[in-house]
Amino acid sequence: MSTTIKINQAAHHVGQDVALTGWVQKRADKGKLQFITLRDGSGAMQCVVFKKNLPEEQFDAARHITLESAVRISGGLRAEPRAPGGYELDATAFEVISRAADPYPLAPKRDGGEHGTDFLLNHRHLWLRDPRQIAILRIRATLIKAIRDWLDGHGFTLVDTPIITPAAAEGTTNLFATKYFDEPAYLAQTGQLYSEATIGAFGRVYCFGPTFRAEKSDTRRHAMEFWMVEPEMAFTELDENMEVIEQFVSYCIQTVLAQRADDLAVLGRDLTHLQNVVPPFPRIHYDDAVKLLHANGYPDFPWGEDFGAPHEDAISAQFDKPVFVHHYPRAVKAFYMQPDPERPETVLACDLIAPEGYGEIVGGSQRMHDYQVLLDAIDAHKLPREAYEWYLDLRQYGSQPHSGFGMGLERVLMWLGGLPHIREALPFPRLYRRYYP
RNA sequence: UCCUGCGUAGCUCAAUCGGCAGAGCGACCGGCUGUUAACCGGUUGGUUCCUAGUUCGAGUCUAGGCGCAGGAGCCA
Numbered sequence: 001m002s003t004t005i006k007i008n009q010a011a012h013h014v015g016q017d018v019a020l021t022g023w024v025q026k027r028a029d030k031g032k033l034q035f036i037t038l039r040d041g042s043g044a045m046q047c048v049v050f051k052k053n054l055p056e057e058q059f060d061a062a063r064h065i066t067l068e069s070a071v072r073i074s075g076g077l078r079a080e081p082r083a084p085g086g087y088e089l090d091a092t093a094f095e096v097i098s099r100a101a102d103p104y105p106l107a108p109k110r111d112g113g114e115h116g117t118d119f120l121l122n123h124r125h126l127w128l129r130d131p132r133q134i135a136i137l138r139i140r141a142t143l144i145k146a147i148r149d150w151l152d153g154h155g156f157t158l159v160d161t162p163i164i165t166p167a168a169a170e171g172t173t174n175l176f177a178t179k180y181f182d183e184p185a186y187l188a189q190t191g192q193l194y195s196e197a198t199i200g201a202f203g204r205v206y207c208f209g210p211t212f213r214a215e216k217s218d219t220r221r222h223a224m225e226f227w228m229v230e231p232e233m234a235f236t237e238l239d240e241n242m243e244v245i246e247q248f249v250s251y252c253i254q255t256v257l258a259q260r261a262d263d264l265a266v267l268g269r270d271l272t273h274l275q276n277v278v279p280p281f282p283r284i285h286y287d288d289a290v291k292l293l294h295a296n297g298y299p300d301f302p303w304g305e306d307f308g309a310p311h312e313d314a315i316s317a318q319f320d321k322p323v324f325v326h327h328y329p330r331a332v333k334a335f336y337m338q339p340d341p342e343r344p345e346t347v348l349a350c351d352l353i354a355p356e357g358y359g360e361i362v363g364g365s366q367r368m369h370d371y372q373v374l375l376d377a378i379d380a381h382k383l384p385r386e387a388y389e390w391y392l393d394l395r396q397y398g399s400q401p402h403s404g405f406g407m408g409l410e411r412v413l414m415w416l417g418g419l420p421h422i423r424e425a426l427p428f429p430r431l432y433r434r435y436y437p
Numbered sequence: 438u439c440c441u442g443c444g445u446a447g448c449u450c451a452a453u454c455g456g457c458a459g460a461g462c463g464a465c466c467g468g469c470u471g472u473u474a475a476c477c478g479g480u481u482g483g484u485u486c487c488u489a490g491u492u493c494g495a496g497u498c499u500a501g502g503c504g505c506a507g508g509a510g511c512c513a
Contacts, residue, residue, distance in 0.1 A: 030476095031469040050470070066464095084473060103447065103464045110474045111462050113449045118505050174511085190513095216438065217511060228513065308510070351513095363513060408513035433504095 002074045007043035010077060010087040019074040020045065020089060021097070023129070024065055026108075034062050036091075037084075038073060039129070046080075047073045047089040058094040067104035068129070070097040106130070117423075124428060125437050135263035136424055139256060140413050144208075146255040147229050147409075150248055151206050156231055159198040161191030161207040166387060176214045176224075187212035192404060193336075193391050195232035196367060199402055200394065206231040218432040220421040221309070221359055223410060225430040232404035238348040238366045241403035242324055245352060245362055246279045249322060249407070253277040256416055269418045273355055276320055283324040286346065289315055306332035313357045322361070326350040335381045336374065337365040338401070350405075358415035364405025371395035 002019040005012075022040030034049040049062045053075075065071065072095040080088035106115065106126050120127045127133055148158070164180060165188045175186040191207035198205045208229040215222065233244070257264070257274055264271060284292070293301040296314050306328070307315070316323055327346040330339055337347040352362035368374040374395055378388050385392075410425035423429045428437065 026473085028472040028475060029469090030472060033470040033472080035472050035475095037473090046473085048471080052470095082471065082473090105447070105463095107448085107463055108474065109448070109462050111449085112474070113462060115448060116505085119448070211513085213512075215511060218438095219508080219510090219512095222512070226513070306511090310509090360513060406513065411513055 004072075007038070007040050007045045007085075009042070010045060010085075013077050014079055014087070016077055017075065017092075018077050018089070019072055019093075020047070021072045022070070024067055024069045024071060024100070025129075027065065027067065029063065034059075036062060036065065036071075036073070038071070038089075043085065044131075045085055045087055045089060046083045047075070047091050049073075049091040049094060053090065054092050054094060061096055062091070062094040065096065066100045066102045067107055068126075069100040071095060072097060121423065121429075121434060122436070128427060131266055133424065135266035136413070136417055136419065137427060138263050139260045139267075139417055140409070140425065142256050142260050143252060143409065143413060143416065144227075146252045147208065147248075147407075149255075150251045151229075151231060154204075154244075154248075156204045156206045157198075157202040159195065159202060159205045159207060160209065161188065161194035161198075163188050163209070163212075174213050174215050176212045189213050190228070190230065190406065192230050192232065192406065195230055195404060196391070196402065197394055199232050199234040200398065203235075204231070204233050216432055219309075221411065221414070223422050223426055223429050223431055224435075226422075226426070227409035228406050229409065230404060230406045232402065234402045235400050236366075236403040237401050238326065238350060238403060241364050241366065241405060242281075242283060242326070242350050243279075245324075245350070245364060245405055246281045246322075249281075249352065249362065249412075250278050252412065253416065264417065267417050267419075269416075273320070274416065277322065281322050281324055281352070282319050283326060283350075284315075286325055286327045286329065289325045292318060304329045304331065309359060312353050312359050316353045316355050316357065316359075320355065322352050322354050324350050324352055333365070335377045335383065336367050338368050339373075348403075354411070354415045356415065356418075358411065361411045361415065362405050362407045364403065366401060366403040369395060369399045369401050371399070 002017045004019045004021055007020060020038050020040055022038040024036055025039040025044055026037035028035040032051040036047045036049060037044055038047055049059065051059045073089060073091050074093040075089045075091040077087060077089055079086060105123055128137070164178070164185050166185060175189055178185050178187060189211050191209070195205050195207050206229055209227065210225055211228045212225055214224065231244070233241070253274055254277070257271060290301055290303050292315055293311055296318065298311060298314060301311065315325065326349065327340060328349045330345055330347045333347050333349050337349050340346045340348055348366035350364050351360050353359065354361045368377060371392060374392060378385060410422050413419065413425040414422060419425055423431060
């Protein structure tokens with residue numbers, strides 16, 4: 001039997017007899033000639049099945065094979081300019097491993113018509129085989145590796161934080177509740193508070209995993225389960241936090257651009273905006289962001305309110321790179337953020353807003369490091385002191401100014417790939433009113 | 438949760454004023470040795486989302502419900 005090779009290794013096997021195993025992606029019936037495009041996970045290759053080149057029953061099997069059947073095709077591999085991909089297999093053997101049921105629900109519509117969103121999501125387990133979805137998830141994998149490579153290379157230690165937690169970081173309304181045996185428990189919506197503990201051991205840390213928010217947010221930017229990377233740095237103030245963010249984000253974008261150009265091309269992504277993403281990023285104070293809104297379509301926007309999606313878009317439209325907005329009003333931000341000593345009605349926070357209307361991709365801040373300030377904040381937000389005892393305790397043993405940020409993986413992936421909706425950024429998205437399959 | 442729109446064949450959608458349920462694609466059968474979303478001929482295909490109502494007659498009108506899409510709020 002011929003050696004089985006992966007399709008992306010075709011260049012090393014030209015002129016040899018090889019076998020391919022994979023799924024039938026496309027078929028064109030020309031009578032005594034069949035074109036079968038096989039997908040094997042590494043790529044896709046067109047196989048040419050001539051009636052005269054293989055036993056009659058094998059030719060008939062090939063002629064009537066169904067889309068997405070699992071098959072093994074053997075034959076001579078050669079370079080072929082007429083074939084998509086540049087290589088082609090001249091089949092001399094065709095073996096059906098598993099014939100797919102008929103019809104394949106997601107068969108391409110030749111008239112240019114498209115399947116509806118609901119239908120596609122109900123068939124997500126099969127939709128994942130679509131070339132566009134494959135490209136997106138390969139970019140996702142590369143992005144994850146870039147994130148980890150940069151952090152690992154800049155003194156950050158990966159320290160995992162728990163998913164099952166006893167209390168909320170920011171109140172219990174947005175948490176998925178579960179049981180820890182007989183006690184109430186919640187799925188983590190952030191690992192940040194735990195990372196503030198682990199910096200005491202490692203100095204610079206990050207956690208990176210799924211987070212859960214039971215918000216009834218039904219928008220293109222929200223998933224109930226999403227991945228977030230949260231670096232945290234001891235002895236670090238707001239300005240340095242922003243410097244780290246822009247270096248980190250730029251590296252991630254440029255790495256994907258360099259390594260996944262082929263997949264970005266499948267998505268039809270215009271790369272000019274992304275090539276522009278290099279430090280430094282513009283930084284504007286919240287005061288100036290409000291003035292910017294006044295001059296660009298929102299003359300009545302009041303100082304003190306948080307930005308909605310239209311406001312973020314209006315701000316980002318003024319820049320050709322991601323833009324920082326810093327020093328937000330304290331009232332719209334989380335309880336643990338450090339107030340600005342000069343203007344205590346604002347906090348040392350920074351959000352990074354992506355270009356092209358992709359919204360906030362990073363939220364960061366300097367954290368409260370003074371015991372009494374933090375205790376007052378917990379009381380002011382009517383949070384249960386008992387649940388935050390350990391968090392407060394951190395302020396009694398070597399407390400110091402420290403900062404960190406969270407970056408939403410899927411938000412960045414949407415921006416990178418030019419995706420219209422977050423549902424394509426996760427293999428099995430959990431959306432408001434959907435957790436199947 | 439609010440606003441707007443939609444729900445008809447496996448999929449995407451038509452159906453005039455309330456008057457016989459339609460097309461393309463898919464699938465199946467046949468033809469074709471260079472297809473790239475092939476082409477040609479034939480076949481197959483229906484609880485018109487559910488419930489109640491108006492009417493001689495409802496896919497179409499009314500009420501309620503369910504589901505989906507887009508937007509908003511909230512957030513990453």
